[in-house]
Amino acid sequence: VFVSAGPVPAQGDPLASWNEGPVKKSLTDFVSRVTTVGGPEFVPLAERIAVFDNDGTLWAEQPIYFQLQFAFDRITALAPKHPEWKDTQPFKALIEEDKKAFLAGGEKALLEVMAVSHSGMTTEEFDATVKEWIATAKHPRFGRRYNEMVYQPMLELLAYLRANGFKPFIVSGGGVEFMRAWVEPVYGIPPEQVVGSVGKEKFELRDGRPVLVKLPAVDFVDDGQGKPVGIQKFIGRRPILAFGNSDGDHQMLQWTAAGSGARFMGLVHHTDAEREWAYDRASHIGKLDKALDEATAKEWSVVDMRRDWTRVFPFDK
Amino acid sequence: VFVSAGPVPAQGDPLASWNEGPVKKSLTDFVSRVTTVGGPEFVPLAERIAVFDNDGTLWAEQPIYFQLQFAFDRITALAPKHPEWKDTQPFKALIEEDKKAFLAGGEKALLEVMAVSHSGMTTEEFDATVKEWIATAKHPRFGRRYNEMVYQPMLELLAYLRANGFKPFIVSGGGVEFMRAWVEPVYGIPPEQVVGSVGKEKFELRDGRPVLVKLPAVDFVDDGQGKPVGIQKFIGRRPILAFGNSDGDHQMLQWTAAGSGARFMGLVHHTDAEREWAYDRASHIGKLDKALDEATAKEWSVVDMRRDWTRVFPFDK
Ligand SMILES: [Ca+2]
Ligand SMILES: [Ca+2]
Numbered sequence: 001v002f003v004s005a006g007p008v009p010a011q012g013d014p015l016a017s018w019n020e021g022p023v024k025k026s027l028t029d030f031v032s033r034v035t036t037v038g039g040p041e042f043v044p045l046a047e048r049i050a051v052f053d054n055d056g057t058l059w060a061e062q063p064i065y066f067q068l069q070f071a072f073d074r075i076t077a078l079a080p081k082h083p084e085w086k087d088t089q090p091f092k093a094l095i096e097e098d099k100k101a102f103l104a105g106g107e108k109a110l111l112e113v114m115a116v117s118h119s120g121m122t123t124e125e126f127d128a129t130v131k132e133w134i135a136t137a138k139h140p141r142f143g144r145r146y147n148e149m150v151y152q153p154m155l156e157l158l159a160y161l162r163a164n165g166f167k168p169f170i171v172s173g174g175g176v177e178f179m180r181a182w183v184e185p186v187y188g189i190p191p192e193q194v195v196g197s198v199g200k201e202k203f204e205l206r207d208g209r210p211v212l213v214k215l216p217a218v219d220f221v222d223d224g225q226g227k228p229v230g231i232q233k234f235i236g237r238r239p240i241l242a243f244g245n246s247d248g249d250h251q252m253l254q255w256t257a258a259g260s261g262a263r264f265m266g267l268v269h270h271t272d273a274e275r276e277w278a279y280d281r282a283s284h285i286g287k288l289d290k291a292l293d294e295a296t297a298k299e300w301s302v303v304d305m306r307r308d309w310t311r312v313f314p315f316d317k
Numbered sequence: 318v319f320v321s322a323g324p325v326p327a328q329g330d331p332l333a334s335w336n337e338g339p340v341k342k343s344l345t346d347f348v349s350r351v352t353t354v355g356g357p358e359f360v361p362l363a364e365r366i367a368v369f370d371n372d373g374t375l376w377a378e379q380p381i382y383f384q385l386q387f388a389f390d391r392i393t394a395l396a397p398k399h400p401e402w403k404d405t406q407p408f409k410a411l412i413e414e415d416k417k418a419f420l421a422g423g424e425k426a427l428l429e430v431m432a433v434s435h436s437g438m439t440t441e442e443f444d445a446t447v448k449e450w451i452a453t454a455k456h457p458r459f460g461r462r463y464n465e466m467v468y469q470p471m472l473e474l475l476a477y478l479r480a481n482g483f484k485p486f487i488v489s490g491g492g493v494e495f496m497r498a499w500v501e502p503v504y505g506i507p508p509e510q511v512v513g514s515v516g517k518e519k520f521e522l523r524d525g526r527p528v529l530v531k532l533p534a535v536d537f538v539d540d541g542q543g544k545p546v547g548i549q550k551f552i553g554r555r556p557i558l559a560f561g562n563s564d565g566d567h568q569m570l571q572w573t574a575a576g577s578g579a580r581f582m583g584l585v586h587h588t589d590a591e592r593e594w595a596y597d598r599a600s601h602i603g604k605l606d607k608a609l610d611e612a613t614a615k616e617w618s619v620v621d622m623r624r625d626w627t628r629v630f631p632f633d634k
Contacts, residue, residue: 191553203542225520236508
């Protein structure tokens, strides 16, 4: 593994799926400034920390968060072992695919489904379950596996940053162990560079063999104001680049912006209903409102997906 | 930064402060086995995770944990701004250096001193405070700065592992922000590779500027059964090498040992009252009892400081 201390010479265009324009220019300008040895904005290798939201920033999040789809699919898979669910909400609604009845359960129903699908097993069992789901489940609109529903331009950006000595982290509201089960081969991001929401776990010796058991209790929610807290707790160094797509990333962008020296703050704005989806201020998923206003006011970079990306998914032509 | 994928040829002895013997041999044998490309125990670069306890494993911990000395020194430094402390325990006892009165306060007194010295300020203010203390405070027995009270053989081991593609993490019961303030120049371990006990923090905008405020509440204790939980939470991959010195590391060693493939489990046994200290089963600080029994039974490596180390501190001849 060779990590360069200066800008990497272009061998072809490392950001080939990005149209020329203000966002691409601000990205390459930023990388050039912080990697120019002796330049006024040079940043040492160890401080080139970049943070990326996941849902809606690195992979898609419609029509529902993919982790929630995983949870629903787990309930269906576990149902044969739980005959009592046929008469118990919210499981009954899920098994019968009765969307209206499920939604009537509100947040309580959601939390119950998350608890049942994400706890009561060891970390190794959970990891295997997610890996199996990722290898088989298909997205309802595109018919692709969920780990194909990632943004080609962002994959190129991750590789471009790594080639320039950056250390990219995921900082997501998603479950940290859900993500760690599949992100390494997809994004090239190892488990120790994934920050996310965390459930409580317990160490146990089972027949002399140590295991970690996932408990049905939330330990940390890595969203909104939790994102800078999570960055401080898990990384301990302020990023110089942050990319998100919703108001859940607002404080992470503010925290990144408030450091000294060169900074890059970016938002993915979903503007492409044809190739992906178009949503922002009124969306229940990935609501982008206040962060968009501050991005406009402070001249942060806002990706217009329709304008700025020549391709959205790796499987696009 | 060049990270080798195979064993590093000796240029002199990378473990010069280790005497030849079973521990040194088990270390170099282990590294050779996991880095031999094509060998039966080869471990890919990304999986070469090593974890080290800090107090008593990488730096000394007598006569009291150094972080506790920092807390005491903070109380003394803050006392002029708190005239009320002259009549309030446990502060009165500390200011008057009345050890007996302070110990009478038990754990409650300790927690109060830790809370006052470690919260009520921003993360940036705390970081600056620790850095100033590390640059000035001196150890009572050796008259050296605390960041000189580190073990030369362990510094060599960290460098040797890094040269062989390992990623070393600290996994310590100490406060994560206390450690991050000074470990990078001393051990070459960046903040994102430091796992420790964590206090709660809160994001705030102060006059439009984002800060993280340290709250007087414990979020996570990274000790004993908490160590494997912390490894899972912060690193997300099982280490292949773990080094500790007390029963607080017992579960971390068990967790490491329970993985598949080549493993190294090590303990520093403090056996050298002349050059350092000698303590184990009966000690209040760094008690080593059950972990020592399991190490003996399972043939984990136990460093006999007196026998195995030619030098203890970098300032030793
Ligand atoms: Ca998002
Ligand atoms: Ca220790």
